[in-house]
Amino acid sequence: MRKYKYVVLFCTFLLAASLVFAGSGGAKKGGAPEKAEEVIKIGALFNLTGPWASIDGPAFNSVKLAVQDINDAGGLLGKKVEVVGIDTKADEAETVSAAVRLCEQEKVNAVIGYCDTHWVLASAPIVREYGIPYITAGATHPRIPERSGAWMACFSDSAQASVMAEYAYKEMGYRTVAVWIDNAVDFSVACCTLFMDAFEHYGGKVVYVDYYETGWTDFSALVTRLKSRENEVDFTYNAAIPGNVGLLIKQMREGGIQIPMYSADGADTTLLAEVGGRHAEGVKFTSHMTLESKDPIVLKYINGYNEMYGRNPENSFAALGYDAMMIIAEGIKKIGSAEPKRISAGLTLIRELPGVTGTITYKAGSQVPDKTISILEVKNGKYILVKQAAPEYVPPKELAK
Numbered sequence: 001m002r003k004y005k006y007v008v009l010f011c012t013f014l015l016a017a018s019l020v021f022a023g024s025g026g027a028k029k030g031g032a033p034e035k036a037e038e039v040i041k042i043g044a045l046f047n048l049t050g051p052w053a054s055i056d057g058p059a060f061n062s063v064k065l066a067v068q069d070i071n072d073a074g075g076l077l078g079k080k081v082e083v084v085g086i087d088t089k090a091d092e093a094e095t096v097s098a099a100v101r102l103c104e105q106e107k108v109n110a111v112i113g114y115c116d117t118h119w120v121l122a123s124a125p126i127v128r129e130y131g132i133p134y135i136t137a138g139a140t141h142p143r144i145p146e147r148s149g150a151w152m153a154c155f156s157d158s159a160q161a162s163v164m165a166e167y168a169y170k171e172m173g174y175r176t177v178a179v180w181i182d183n184a185v186d187f188s189v190a191c192c193t194l195f196m197d198a199f200e201h202y203g204g205k206v207v208y209v210d211y212y213e214t215g216w217t218d219f220s221a222l223v224t225r226l227k228s229r230e231n232e233v234d235f236t237y238n239a240a241i242p243g244n245v246g247l248l249i250k251q252m253r254e255g256g257i258q259i260p261m262y263s264a265d266g267a268d269t270t271l272l273a274e275v276g277g278r279h280a281e282g283v284k285f286t287s288h289m290t291l292e293s294k295d296p297i298v299l300k301y302i303n304g305y306n307e308m309y310g311r312n313p314e315n316s317f318a319a320l321g322y323d324a325m326m327i328i329a330e331g332i333k334k335i336g337s338a339e340p341k342r343i344s345a346g347l348t349l350i351r352e353l354p355g356v357t358g359t360i361t362y363k364a365g366s367q368v369p370d371k372t373i374s375i376l377e378v379k380n381g382k383y384i385l386v387k388q389a390a391p392e393y394v395p396p397k398e399l400a401k
Contacts, residue, residue: 039082040075040338042067042328043102045113045123050090051214051243054269055115058314059137059321060085063112065301065308066325076332083325084108092122099123103130109338110135112324113150115317116241116266117141117186124148132340133331133347137324138288138317140265141190142397145367151347153324154357155371157191157239157400160264160286162391163373164237165198168262174234176205178226180248182240184213190400191239191264197395199237207232214241219248223255230257239264246275253279260284268315273381284377288316289357290385301356315383316374319356327353327360 044063046056067083075081084106086098102108103126111127114120115138124134128149135151136144142156168174179196182188196206207229210222226236236259240248245267252261260282267285276283291302291313301322305313313319330353332338335346347367353360358371375386 039080040077040332041106041108042081042083042325043106043108043111043113043127044083044085045088045095045098045102045111045119046085047090047114047116047119048087051241052090052114052116052119054242054271055138055266055315055317058318059115059324061309062301062305062313062318062321063137063325065304066322066329068308069304070325070329076329077336077338079338081329088119088123090119095119095122096126099126103127103132108132109332109340110328110343112137112321112328114139115320117144117190120144120150121148121186124150130340133328133344135324135327135347137320138265139187141186142194142368142400143190151327151344151362151367152369153320153327153355153360154265154288154369155373156368156397157187157194157264158394158397159371159391160373161191161194161239162198162393162395163389164262164264164284164286164375165195165204166202166392167375167387167389168235168237169199169202169204172235172260174204174260176207176232176234178207178229178233178236179209180222180236180238180240181209181211182214182244183211184215185241187264187266188239188241192237193399193401194395195237195239195264197399198391198393201393201395214244216244217247219251220255223251223257226252227255227257230259233259235260235262237262239266241266242269242271245269246271246273246280249276249283250279265316268317268376268383270314273378273383276378280378281380282378284375284386287374287376287383288371289319290374290376290383291316291319292382292385297354298356316357323355323357323360326355 046060067081088094111134117139120136120139127134140157142158181192263285265287268287331343331346334349335342360369372388376383
């Protein structure tokens with residue numbers, strides 16, 4: 001998202017919301033709306049169509065799976081859990097409208113939203129105005145909590161960028177990199193900025209930086225520029241969104257460039273191998289887990305997903321959706337209440353919660369869990385674990401604009 005774009009969205013919401021309140025006598029801002037006593041309602045905002053569908057769709061599927069598992073085990077506080085999902089179609093007006101609807105009409109107890117930073121920043125500040133807790137399944141920008149009030153089920157870009165920079169420099173022996181940034185996406189700008197800081201911290205050199213935007217389908221200009229300097233560069237780093245990553249590596253290879261391509265968790269999508277085809281082989285990226293794990297928690301989750309949807313989970317964002325719902329459930333159990341304002345207090349008490357994507361703890365004052373990062377590599381169309389690690393150095397989150 002371009003700078004300050006979410007602020008404009010928020011102002012748009014304030015105008016729209018004032019009209020809603022004037023016409024309907026809606027819930028008072030800053031206070032919790034009245035709740036139906038017979039169920040605990042969880043709102044879910046995801047882009048089930050558009051460029052983020054390949055990660056948001058699986059995440060939403062897993063929220064529903066988690067709700068089923070919770071209800072099969074007796075619900076929460078003796079009540080049934082219900083999920084109210086809305087497809088916001090990668091549309092900003094739909095996002096604002098859906099956030100208002102969940103809080104104003106559906107009167108949800110908590111909201112789970114999105115796997116991309118832009119959409120979290122467009123929706124979470126609205127939800128915060130109603131005093132309702134919001135947790136993002138997979139949006140990784142390190143400043144999400146301070147900018148929107150949202151909790152995170154995932155690690156931050158500071159962590160994943162540093163782990164990949166350390167791996168490239170120390171284990172692969174790379175010393176120079178060219179960085180491609182999607183200048184229209186908060187996640188890409190932040191993650192690439194943090195990666196460059198970490199790579200230089202370890203001793204590497206950023207040879208040059210190039211830019212593109214989400215809607216592009218022709219990356220030939222970037223490919224040409226990289227080709228002209230290929231002998232100066234050991235590898236490329238590109239924190240692309242799911243809808244672009246396969247096309248980027250395909251055009252890069254078809255342009256004759258053979259140096260390695262490294263990426264971030266936006267590459268953990270079936271689209272990387274499907275669109276990239278044979279050109280995707282060898283691409284490495286950071287992500288939240290490996291679905292090849294033999295951990296009993298992971299195996300139980302995969303079996304449940306398969307039973308519900310007739311296929312295995314598509315990526316780690318699916319697992320993050322499951323964990324996000326279980327984090328909310330744990331917060332409710334810890335505090336003994338589903339009152340929105342109290343759920344946040346319950347989240348602060350979570351320590352060593354076993355999750356599909358790892359053990360989850362929120363340290364005092366933090367809304368970002370400490371978790372290990374997985375590095376995956378495309379081999380024969382599958383995403384194979386290379387290693388898991390925690391960052392030795394964490395770039396300052398203030399570098400992420």
